Amino acid sequence: MTISSFNPPLRTLMGPGPSDVHPRVLAAMARPTVGHLDPAFIGMMDEVKSLLQYAFQTDNALTFPISAPGSAGMESCFANLVEPGDKVIVCINGVFGLRMKENVERCGGVAIVVEDDWGCSVDAHKVEDALKANPDTKIVAFVQAETSTGVHTDPLILCKLATRYGALSLVDAVTALAGVPVLVDDWGADAVYAGTQKCLSCVPGLSPVTFSERALDKIRKRSSKVQSWFLDLNLIMGYWGEGATRAYHHTAPVNALYALHESLVMLQEEGLENAWHRHAKMHLGLKAGLEAMGLEFAVDEMYRLPQLNAVKIPDGVDDAALRKRALERYGLEIGAGLGAFAGKIWRIGLMGQSATPRNILLCLSTLETLLSQANVKVESGKAVDAAQKILF
Amino acid sequence: MTISSFNPPLRTLMGPGPSDVHPRVLAAMARPTVGHLDPAFIGMMDEVKSLLQYAFQTDNALTFPISAPGSAGMESCFANLVEPGDKVIVCINGVFGLRMKENVERCGGVAIVVEDDWGCSVDAHKVEDALKANPDTKIVAFVQAETSTGVHTDPLILCKLATRYGALSLVDAVTALAGVPVLVDDWGADAVYAGTQKCLSCVPGLSPVTFSERALDKIRKRSSKVQSWFLDLNLIMGYWGEGATRAYHHTAPVNALYALHESLVMLQEEGLENAWHRHAKMHLGLKAGLEAMGLEFAVDEMYRLPQLNAVKIPDGVDDAALRKRALERYGLEIGAGLGAFAGKIWRIGLMGQSATPRNILLCLSTLETLLSQANVKVESGKAVDAAQKILF
Numbered sequence: 004m005t006i007s008s009f010n011p012p013l014r015t016l017m018g019p020g021p022s023d024v025h026p027r028v029l030a031a032m033a034r035p036t037v038g039h040l041d042p043a044f045i046g047m048m049d050e051v052k053s054l055l056q057y058a059f060q061t062d063n064a065l066t067f068p069i070s071a072p073g074s075a076g077m078e079s080c081f082a083n084l085v086e087p088g089d090k091v092i093v094c095i096n097g098v099f100g101l102r103m104k105e106n107v108e109r110c111g112g113v114a115i116v117v118e119d120d121w122g123c124s125v126d127a128h129k130v131e132d133a134l135k136a137n138p139d140t141k142i143v144a145f146v147q148a149e150t151s152t153g154v155h156t157d158p159l160i161l162c163k164l165a166t167r168y169g170a171l172s173l174v175d176a177v178t179a180l181a182g183v184p185v186l187v188d189d190w191g192a193d194a195v196y197a198g199t200q201k202c203l204s205c206v207p208g209l210s211p212v213t214f215s216e217r218a219l220d221k222i223r224k225r226s227s228k229v230q231s232w233f234l235d236l237n238l239i240m241g242y243w244g245e246g247a248t249r250a251y252h253h254t255a256p257v258n259a260l261y262a263l264h265e266s267l268v269m270l271q272e273e274g275l276e277n278a279w280h281r282h283a284k285m286h287l288g289l290k291a292g293l294e295a296m297g298l299e300f301a302v303d304e305m306y307r308l309p310q311l312n313a314v315k316i317p318d319g320v321d322d323a324a325l326r327k328r329a330l331e332r333y334g335l336e337i338g339a340g341l342g343a344f345a346g347k348i349w350r351i352g353l354m355g356q357s358a359t360p361r362n363i364l365l366c367l368s369t370l371e372t373l374l375s376q377a378n379v380k381v382e383s384g385k386a387v388d389a390a391q392k393i394l395f
Numbered sequence: 396m397t398i399s400s401f402n403p404p405l406r407t408l409m410g411p412g413p414s415d416v417h418p419r420v421l422a423a424m425a426r427p428t429v430g431h432l433d434p435a436f437i438g439m440m441d442e443v444k445s446l447l448q449y450a451f452q453t454d455n456a457l458t459f460p461i462s463a464p465g466s467a468g469m470e471s472c473f474a475n476l477v478e479p480g481d482k483v484i485v486c487i488n489g490v491f492g493l494r495m496k497e498n499v500e501r502c503g504g505v506a507i508v509v510e511d512d513w514g515c516s517v518d519a520h521k522v523e524d525a526l527k528a529n530p531d532t533k534i535v536a537f538v539q540a541e542t543s544t545g546v547h548t549d550p551l552i553l554c555k556l557a558t559r560y561g562a563l564s565l566v567d568a569v570t571a572l573a574g575v576p577v578l579v580d581d582w583g584a585d586a587v588y589a590g591t592q593k594c595l596s597c598v599p600g601l602s603p604v605t606f607s608e609r610a611l612d613k614i615r616k617r618s619s620k621v622q623s624w625f626l627d628l629n630l631i632m633g634y635w636g637e638g639a640t641r642a643y644h645h646t647a648p649v650n651a652l653y654a655l656h657e658s659l660v661m662l663q664e665e666g667l668e669n670a671w672h673r674h675a676k677m678h679l680g681l682k683a684g685l686e687a688m689g690l691e692f693a694v695d696e697m698y699r700l701p702q703l704n705a706v707k708i709p710d711g712v713d714d715a716a717l718r719k720r721a722l723e724r725y726g727l728e729i730g731a732g733l734g735a736f737a738g739k740i741w742r743i744g745l746m747g748q749s750a751t752p753r754n755i756l757l758c759l760s761t762l763e764t765l766l767s768q769a770n771v772k773v774e775s776g777k778a779v780d781a782a783q784k785i786l787f
């Protein structure tokens with residue numbers, strides 16, 4: 004069998020990530036590879052760190068990208084911070100909270116679960132009750148932007164609660180970063196991980212993380228070794244850390260880091276606040292269009308993420324068939340539901356470069372056509388008109 | 396502070412990896428991102444698996460790239476195969492054997508070390524003695540191509556020994572794959588990991604792995620969960636496995652996989668045997684040139700890796716200063732020594748696209764010039780002449 008070069012189809016990515024990647028980022032990634040200890044590359048690493056500090060709104064010295072996808076970023080936080088026997092409050096209101104619990108247990112920690120319904124935000128009162136009941140809690144972990152449900156949980160109060168009760172806060176900001184405010188220093192968050200393929204609109208494969216001094220202190224004082232060699236921050240600090248000798252730890256994914264650098268330069272050019280506003284405005288445009296079509300959100304308005312819209316699938320519509328048609332005929336990817344929401348919702352992403360009027364109009368008119376064909380009553384053109392009023 | 400786009404300098408990469416990346420691979424990586432569950436992408440994943448089976452010379456169904464660099468590939472083998480208390484024979488003859496020991500211990504295993512001098516091959520007699528002394532050994536782990544020393548260890552006898560004594564064999568082929576024969580099925584190797592940035596000449600960031608049925612059997616029958624969620628093959632098989640439902644596990648590094656696909660297509664075009672021959676021939680050319688210059692290898696001829704040449708630094712030469720000059724003036728990267736070999740050797744890589752007459756001639760004439768300037772007696776032009784005779 005002879006296999007030829009792969010030429011991917013052109014898609015418009017409006018699922019839960021990856022989002023559309025700008026040609027500037029793709030071009031940056033294709034620049035010539037240099038060595039991971041090359042002085043020119045080390046200089047670029049320093050810039051990536053500064054740009055990530057800006058994106059995370061933090062002065063944390065240890066702010067850098069893990070050389071693997073978001074789930075490895077999650078694992079880097081738990082594997083470094085959790086020691087066997089540590090009590091960790093894990094807030095679960097979707098798939099990624101469940102994954103956090105798995106991480107805690109695989110690190111030998113004791114997970115104390117605070118559960119909220121899928122589609123709801125994390126209830127800070129329940130978290131405080133759990134902290135009162137477990138005064139020896141070491142970490143409070145939660146997801147700011149639940150990619151499985153499109154729910155936003157405000158980290159401010161949860162981080163402050165953790166601090167008040169002497170625990171560290173650990174925040175999943177994979178889908179949050181650059182789409183809604185992520186204010187690491189204002190919150191006093193201790194460990195935060197994110198993804199590159201969401202609102203940063205970079206390629207998937209890296210996970211920006213940031214750690215407070217309190218978190219580093221716990222890591223430095225561990226009585227047991229971190230169970231992962233690859234993710235051990237005590238070792239990684241020798242390569243990425245402040246004033247590090249840039250000692251070889253692993254071979255950094257050089258070209259993926261070119262891409263991240265470029266996407267962060269683009270974020271800096273747009274301005275973080277402008278990026279948040281753009282995501283918010285695009286969400287309102289999409290919302291107006293979807294509602295004009297008679298579609299409903301699965302999440303209460305006050306908890307909705309602008310960048311991830313969980314929309315109820317109308318009765319009688321074949322979920323998989325419609326998404327397949329959208330992909331094949333219009334090159335449009337929208338996301339399926341996960342876990343408890345499988346078959347019940349679509350997840351329409353408006354992340355990074357995908358959060359544009361052009362994408363919204365394509366999405367609305369595609370849905371209008373395909374829903375009509377599935378015998379859902381949709382008034383022609385109404386959705387696009389409603390969106391246009393807000394977008395322009 | 397405003398940070399601009401990063402434009403890397405043009406380098407010739409003749410260190411221990413990354414190696415030069417062909418423009419075809421860079422161009423493939425810059426193709427438009429699609430979703431990690433897109434049917435077109437799933438089709439490409441299947442091709443990557445087939446191409447990796449070819450590169451590894453195996454029919455193992457579970458043959459795929461880990462979404463992180465080689466050190467995560469190493470960890471995926473140990474974290475999945477080692478259960479707490481398992482005895483693992485670890486052969487150490489350089490940096491990467493040491494790293495294997497770290498992995499075993501962090502997984503709760505008991506490492507039985509078989510040590511050989513840096514610059515020497517693994518002694519199979521010692522391994523058999525260790526197996527006799529420890530009949531309950533579960534795994535024999537060793538490095539085929541020690542990137543820190545340039546030493547080759549033939550895996551055939553070590554894999555057969557492991558099998559005979561009822562243990563699994565675990566092979567580091569990071570620098571070996573596509574540079575020297577890696578014959579997974581002929582050897583009966585049970586778990587093998589490799590890197591993309593060495594003789595495959597792809598960008599760094601992925602780690603091809605392959606597991607035998609015996610290895611999978613041990614993983615499926617584990618009594619404890621794999622300590623890493625991200626690297627748990629029981630979960631990853633749902634995305635990459637044979638006949639898998641392609642269930643979401645983590646977001647695959649889509650564009651890096653485009654690059655790997657293209658580099659494997661190029662390997663298929665060249666032919667695996669031809670690639671081995673090219674590496675061997677280029678090594679002989681470089682060797683002739685280096686010896687004509689009076690330089691000596693740090694490794695006995697019979698154990699030398701063609702793709703990684705450990706060369707003794709002549710007395711009185713300032714290692715760091717010379718490498719810096721080579722990089723700045725000639726854009727040539729050659730590798731420093733690691734660990735016990737730091738300051739004593741250079742590591743000159745001839746991997747993948749870097750294994751070309753053009754690179755060899757640049758390297759020889761650069762070394763000739765810089766060594767002369769460092770007052771090492773070198774006869775002008777002799778090295779290049781000696782190399783030319785073999786290369787053309």
